[in-house]
Amino acid sequence: MxxxxxxxxxxxxxxxxxxxxxxxxxxxxxxxxxxxxxxxxxxxxxxxxxxxxxxxxxxxxxxxxxxxxxxLPKPGAEFWVADGSDSTQFEFARQLGPKYASSFQxxxxxxxxxxxxxxxxxxxxxxxxxxxxxxxxxxxxxxxxxxxxxxxxxxxxxxxxxxxxxxxxxxxxxxxxxLPTQRSVRLATHAHFRGVVRNCAATAGNITIARLREGWFWFIPLQGDMTSVGFVQRAAEFRAAGLSPEASFAGAVARNTYLAERMRFAEREGAFRTEGDYSxxxxxxxxxxxxxxxxxxxxxxxxxxxxxxxxxxxxxxxxxxxxxxxxxxxxSPGAQKKYTREIKRMMDLYLRIIDTFYDKAGFELLMNPQPILKIPGAVAAVVGGNTDLAFRHRWRLEAFYFLAWLQRWLPVAPRIPLLAPGPQTQSSPP
Ligand SMILES: Cc1cc2nc3c(=O)[nH]c(=O)nc-3n(C[C@H](O)[C@H](O)[C@H](O)COP(=O)(O)OP(=O)(O)OC[C@H]3O[C@@H](n4cnc5c(N)ncnc54)[C@H](O)[C@@H]3O)c2cc1C
Incomplete structure (x- = not known):
């Protein structure tokens, strides 16, 4: 045949x-x-x-x-320090305009x-x-x-x-x-929960990212009462601790006020799942x-x-x-390279801001993007998924990365005590 x-x-x-x-x-x-x-x-x-x-x-x-x-409509994204000491919010309608006012969970x-x-x-x-x-x-x-x-x-x-x-x-x-990478192998442990404490009204659909010393949590509210909650940490640290994924997740929640608050009535639906081999x-x-x-x-x-x-x-x-x-x-060989570059350029835009998130000083600046020069708008463009940045955004992002670098020595933004001293400092690879 x-x-x-x-x-x-x-x-x-x-x-x-x-x-x-x-x-x-x-x-x-x-x-x-x-x-x-x-x-x-x-x-x-x-x-x-x-x-x-x-x-x-x-x-x-x-x-x-x-x-x-x-x-569920998603009007924005918010970042928290897991002890509840600081937070910042990206509000799509205000920062990206009506066309990109919301997305979905x-x-x-x-x-x-x-x-x-x-x-x-x-x-x-x-x-x-x-x-x-x-x-x-x-x-x-x-x-x-x-x-x-x-x-x-x-x-x-x-x-x-x-x-x-x-x-x-x-x-x-x-x-x-x-391609060779310096980035750490990470592990995500996640599950769906009912009864997770949600934001009120206009920000109820926000994704929340909460950073702790050993990694970060996500809270993604889904339609109905279900919330997806995940904990991302370095695989090596997870193995060294010798705990089960479930125990490691529960321990991090118990140690961090903000996480504990949000999870206080949470009931897990189904099993925990894990994903590894990042980046x-x-x-x-x-x-x-x-x-x-x-x-x-x-x-x-x-x-x-x-x-x-x-x-x-x-x-x-x-x-x-x-x-x-x-x-x-x-x-043609040229077109093969061009296709690769076209996609890689978009990935690189994220890899850079991701490395900034994992860097202690970078995270401090992300939590307090300086209002000067309209830098927060440029950061919000990336957070909102804009991969074709206009020149006005590109140079402001460069200014943001410069300030994040400067922050290592000179506190441009307030320090975040929870993150220091810890394993995730600027001296270790992201
Ligand atoms: C812990 C974690 C959290 C994440 N959170 C987010 C988030 O909040 N937002 C976000 O945008 N992204 C997130 N991502 C990333 C997101 O999951 C992926 O980037 C996205 O799903 C990629 O889409 P894709 O179509 O390339 O691949 P996939 O969505 O993985 O789809 C691939 C499909 O191929 C099928 N398949 C696999 N092998 C074969 C085969 N041999 N033959 C035929 N079919 C095959 C699979 O069954 C699957 O259906 C997260 C990822 C992880 C690991």
Missing amino acids: AMETFDVIIAGGGPGGSAAGTFLARSGLKTLLLEKDQHPRFHIGESLLPHGNDLLREMGVWDKIVASGNF VERAKFDELLFHHAAETGCTVRQHCAVTRIDPQPDHVVVEYSNGKATQRVRAGWLVDASGRDAIAGRLLRVPK YCFGSFAPHPRILLAGDAAGFVDPIFSSGVMLALKSGRAAADWIARQPDRGL
């Missing part, structure tokens, strides 16, 4: 894969989207950024998201399912329970093998987009080298002229600033754009 043939195969039906599938199908290309799980399925990454709204609108899925009523099972079915409704062929297990790149096409656990199937396409998330199937199977990046996001990596399959950025879904949507669209521009011809 002749092998089934497509213009494009996408591995992975998360936000990145569904975005790529929607845009490719819309440009008339015969596209197959393979998902190893069955939607709805749990996924972490529940807080979206307002600048991701543009992509959801372009995909034509925004109205479905709003109409579903499943997702999403239960990913529902959100990803909606995006996946939207790709199908746009004309993309979708198959679930189909895990890509083999990739055979040829000069002018790619053969992909996938399995449903019982049988394997081989399909052929002009292109492969790898959007398989942190499984990074193409990167692993094709042994694409990763990797492949050296090329187009490791073959006809294979493009998108979203977490290209690189994973620490989730403090909730940038993952937005970056996955943007890189999914970028991959679709590059393919739609020249569907019959693979990328």
